[in-house]
Amino acid sequence: MFKYRAKITKGAEIRYISHLDYAGVMERAIRRAKLPAAYSEGFNPHLKLAFASALSLGVTSEAEYVDFELTKNLCQPEVFDKLKAALPDGVKLLKLKPVKEPKPCKGKKHKALMAEVEEAVYEVFAPLTGDWDKAAAVIKKFNAAESFTVHRVTPKQNKEIEVKQYMLQPVKLSMCGDLVKLDMDIALTQSGSVKPGEVLDGLCQQYELPVEYKRALIHRKEMLGQGKPLIDLV
Amino acid sequence: MIINLEPEVLQAVEKPARYTGHELNAVHKEWDSVGCHFALALPDVYEVGMSNLGLKILYEVLNRREDTACERVYAPWTDMEAIMRDRNIPLFGLESFHPIKEFDFLGFSLQYEMIYSNVLNMIDLAGLHIWSKDRAEDEPFVVGGGPCVYNTEPIADFFDFFIVGEGEELICEVAENFIQWKNAGRQGGRQGFLRQLAKLDGIYVPSLYNVTYDKKGLFKAIEPAVPEARPVIYKRLIKDMDSVPFVEKPVLPYIGVVHDRIMLELFRGCTRGCRFCQAGTSYRPVRERSKDHLRELARKMVDATGYNEMSLTSLSSADYSCLGELVDDLFKDFEGEKVSFSLPSLRIDSFSIDLAHKMQQVRKSGLTFAPEAGTQRLRDVINKGVTEENLLEATSAAFKQGWKQVKLYFMMGLPTETDEDIVGIAKLAEKVVRKYKEVTGKWGVTVNISVSCFVPKPHTPFQWFGQLPKEEFERRQRLLKDSITERAVKFGYHDARLSVIEGAIARGDRRLSQVIYQAWADGAKFDGWSDLFKNEVWHEAFKKCGIDITEYNQRTRSFDEALPWEHTTPGVSRDFLMREWQKAVAETLTEDCRRGKCSACGVCPSLKAKIVDWRRENV
Numbered sequence: 001m002f003k004y005r006a007k008i009t010k011g012a013e014i015r016y017i018s019h020l021d022y023a024g025v026m027e028r029a030i031r032r033a034k035l036p037a038a039y040s041e042g043f044n045p046h047l048k049l050a051f052a053s054a055l056s057l058g059v060t061s062e063a064e065y066v067d068f069e070l071t072k073n074l075c076q077p078e079v080f081d082k083l084k085a086a087l088p089d090g091v092k093l094l095k096l097k098p099v100k101e102p103k104p105c106k107g108k109k110h111k112a113l114m115a116e117v118e119e120a121v122y123e124v125f126a127p128l129t130g131d132w133d134k135a136a137a138v139i140k141k142f143n144a145a146e147s148f149t150v151h152r153v154t155p156k157q158n159k160e161i162e163v164k165q166y167m168l169q170p171v172k173l174s175m176c177g178d179l180v181k182l183d184m185d186i187a188l189t190q191s192g193s194v195k196p197g198e199v200l201d202g203l204c205q206q207y208e209l210p211v212e213y214k215r216a217l218i219h220r221k222e223m224l225g226q227g228k229p230l231i232d233l234v
Numbered sequence: 235m236i237i238n239l240e241p242e243v244l245q246a247v248e249k250p251a252r253y254t255g256h257e258l259n260a261v262h263k264e265w266d267s268v269g270c271h272f273a274l275a276l277p278d279v280y281e282v283g284m285s286n287l288g289l290k291i292l293y294e295v296l297n298r299r300e301d302t303a304c305e306r307v308y309a310p311w312t313d314m315e316a317i318m319r320d321r322n323i324p325l326f327g328l329e330s331f332h333p334i335k336e337f338d339f340l341g342f343s344l345q346y347e348m349i350y351s352n353v354l355n356m357i358d359l360a361g362l363h364i365w366s367k368d369r370a371e372d373e374p375f376v377v378g379g380g381p382c383v384y385n386t387e388p389i390a391d392f393f394d395f396f397i398v399g400e401g402e403e404l405i406c407e408v409a410e411n412f413i414q415w416k417n418a419g420r421q422g423g424r425q426g427f428l429r430q431l432a433k434l435d436g437i438y439v440p441s442l443y444n445v446t447y448d449k450k451g452l453f454k455a456i457e458p459a460v461p462e463a464r465p466v467i468y469k470r471l472i473k474d475m476d477s478v479p480f481v482e483k484p485v486l487p488y489i490g491v492v493h494d495r496i497m498l499e500l501f502r503g504c505t506r507g508c509r510f511c512q513a514g515t516s517y518r519p520v521r522e523r524s525k526d527h528l529r530e531l532a533r534k535m536v537d538a539t540g541y542n543e544m545s546l547t548s549l550s551s552a553d554y555s556c557l558g559e560l561v562d563d564l565f566k567d568f569e570g571e572k573v574s575f576s577l578p579s580l581r582i583d584s585f586s587i588d589l590a591h592k593m594q595q596v597r598k599s600g601l602t603f604a605p606e607a608g609t610q611r612l613r614d615v616i617n618k619g620v621t622e623e624n625l626l627e628a629t630s631a632a633f634k635q636g637w638k639q640v641k642l643y644f645m646m647g648l649p650t651e652t653d654e655d656i657v658g659i660a661k662l663a664e665k666v667v668r669k670y671k672e673v674t675g676k677w678g679v680t681v682n683i684s685v686s687c688f689v690p691k692p693h694t695p696f697q698w699f700g701q702l703p704k705e706e707f708e709r710r711q712r713l714l715k716d717s718i719t720e721r722a723v724k725f726g727y728h729d730a731r732l733s734v735i736e737g738a739i740a741r742g743d744r745r746l747s748q749v750i751y752q753a754w755a756d757g758a759k760f761d762g763w764s765d766l767f768k769n770e771v772w773h774e775a776f777k778k779c780g781i782d783i784t785e786y787n788q789r790t791r792s793f794d795e796a797l798p799w800e801h802t803t804p805g806v807s808r809d810f811l812m813r814e815w816q817k818a819v820a821e822t823l824t825e826d827c828r829r830g831k832c833s834a835c836g837v838c839p840s841l842k843a844k845i846v847d848w849r850r851e852n853v
């Protein structure tokens with residue numbers, strides 16, 4: 001098997017499709033590209049795809065990562081061109097690299113993509129509804145806070161998450177056109193993480209950050225491991 | 235104007251991708267670059283609409299024209315509708331996001347009667363006048379097509395015109411005529427265009443006719459009011475299936491839809507002659523595509539989508555003359571590409587089982603058969619040429635191949651049905667259970683029986699027959715339930731309340747449009763979704779309009795009564811239908827004309843059509 005890692009986007013056109021559907025988009029694109037894909041065994045063979053981290057519904061990204069396997073060792077330009085041509089609106093192929101497996105004698109395989117990702121960088125845009133100074137004060141308070149807790153309510157669970165443990169950098173506030181922009185650098189760990197939307201929601205509810213939460217747009221800028229973009233780890 | 239949906243709208247609704255378009259193979263054209271804008275609607279939610287084959291065909295056919303742009307539109311789910319109404323967002327096309335009001339045509343695919351409330355709702359959400367007579371010059375023409383055109387009268391007053399029969403050629407003629415009329419300065423206004431259109435074969439313009447009723451209030455006649463209108467509109471039909479365009483680049487949805495696979499249409503028509511079946515009379519005669527053409531289409535569609543599933547669709551796919559060879563060829567063509575093939579319906583014989591086995595190599599999901607009635611006598615009445623032995627042979631072949639689940643479809647309330655026939659359903663299902671034990675030596679099979687309530691349909695031999703009242707359906711459902719003693723038999727039945735309303739509308743006349751309007755105005759929508767169906771609203775609507783529902787559903791018509799649906803016809807003659815009714819009562823069978831003798835239904839001579847069946851050609 002020959003493994004490749006692709007850095008792709010999730011554009012505004014398809015921001016409202018789920019992670020599972022996004023995976024389906026990639027699966028069909030690889031099939032359309034007529035790449036000799038490797039399939040899982042079993043009754044219902046599936047293409048072997050591995051993603052770094054699921055993106056929430058509504059979030060765009062310029063740094064999604066997917067690993068896939070081919071049964072033939074094709075050269076990078078061929079795979080790149082074929083895949084690029086088969087992708088639909090909303091997905092662009094930015095980079096592609098073959099994944100070099102460590103020497104078999106070491107008895108190890110290359111780490112799974114999901115285990116490699118440690119950090120995700122986001123930009124959050126939202127209309128300002130009040131005073132800029134107030135917004136700046138809120139962010140300052142948040143950055144200085146010892147801890148900050150948000151509630152995650154899903155049909156299955158209702159839990160409290162301490163956010164600050166995941167904030168790798170202070171949140172940066174700026175203006176971008178008419179919109180407020182918040183830069184967030186969030187840790188993804190084996191035991192969990194927090195979503196940028198949850199941080200924003202918490203800031204609005206608990207610190208009265210003067211932005212229109214409902215109209216916020218979130219964008220993922222990069223995903224890193226060992227401080228490097230995931231594409232540079234292979 | 236372009237509709238721009240705010241994130242707060244999309245974040246607030248279930249499955250926002252229903253409304254955001256941009257799917258692969260969707261066709262986007264510059265708005266001003268074409269002379270005709272056609273919106274094609276299926277009045278149900280996106281996932282259902284995206285699964286409709288007829289609309290996929292029309293979408294491609296229209297978009298292949300340089301002068302026309304065709305877009306899709308579906309019924310917004312109730313959460314989205316509430317937001318749209320609240321914020322005054324009009325219904326829009328999924329390609330350009332232009333409001334439907336800016337289109338030239340809004341075309342509805344009408345699949346079954348209980349979707350009519352959604353049609354009205356969509357017309358209203360688009361900001362158009364509900365009644366065609368009220369529409370202004372600049373509003374789109376509202377056009378209907380699909381199976382329901384064989385009785386358009388209950389909805390005639392909402393539509394500007396109907397396309398009767400197979401639409402791939404006719405819809406292009408409509409677009410051409412429209413562009414000509416527009417370029418010539420819209421002569422005669424809306425009515426001028428409609429009168430011109432009425433001259434085309436297969437076009438029915440309801441406003442160009444006068445309807446009369448007799449003293450007793452029964453429908454008497456529908457007559458042309460202008461010279462362009464024809465007394466009878468025959469369906470359009472494609473004579474050579476290999477010469478018309480088919481889907482080559484289906485729009486690929488991002489989210490899962492009901493039929494999330496390629497649909498390869500093998501042939502049209504089915505002449506097995508089941509006497510309850512409207513599809514059986516309305517798509518005659520059988521016309522097959524050639525095997526090589528089908529292989530070519532299959533290749534194109536797989537390449538254009540990346541789908542790994544393909545359904546070989548038709549009314550009875552197992553009847554395709556070269557099915558065995560086609561399947562072998564497709565296996566070869568797609569070797570190593572992990573494409574799986576399926577048949578939507580199985581004939582009750584071992585050929586079908588072997589084929590299904592071959593197609594589903596490993597995964598043995600349930601098999602579905604449709605004996606339709608519980609006793610041989612009643613199966614003879616409906617001309618279902620299937621015997622108990624056929625079913626037991628087929629199921630035992632299936633059990634030998636490893637299937638453990640069988641689904642059996644039946645109907646309840648068929649003409650001449652007695653309690654014995656109902657109990658017969660239970661007995662038949664139990665015989666299948668015992669067959670499993672006999673074949674495998676084990677218990678552990680599940681036999682699901684699904685029983686629908688019979689709705690007599692126009693242009694079938696049972697079109698005169700009075701439908702059972704709801705209470706009687708329910709009594710027979712209880713009787714059947716009590717007759718089942720095997721635990722392996724699982725019984726599911728349809729809501730009789732829905733079927734009796736469908737029964738009224740299916741054979742309704744123009745006066746029912748008031749009822750449909752009233753029901754919609756009082757909140758009926760998505761009636762086909764059991765949790766949203768509002769039974770009382772419909773009955774209230776009949777009452778408010780002073781119309782006795784039983785006159786339409788329960789009343790048996792006499793043979794000399796005029797019927798309000800005979801002017802839009804698939805071409806089967808009244809004589810044939812009457813003959814078939816007599817034969818039904820006499821429990822005698824009629825042969826399938828596909829490979830047997832012609833039963834003189836009238837379609838071939840009246841439409842100058844002929845059967846295309848490759849096995850027949852070769853003998």
Ligand code: SF4
Nearest residue numbers: 519827832833835838
């Ligand atoms: S006219 Fe004869 S051959 Fe043609 S569809 Fe009818 S029964 Fe069949």
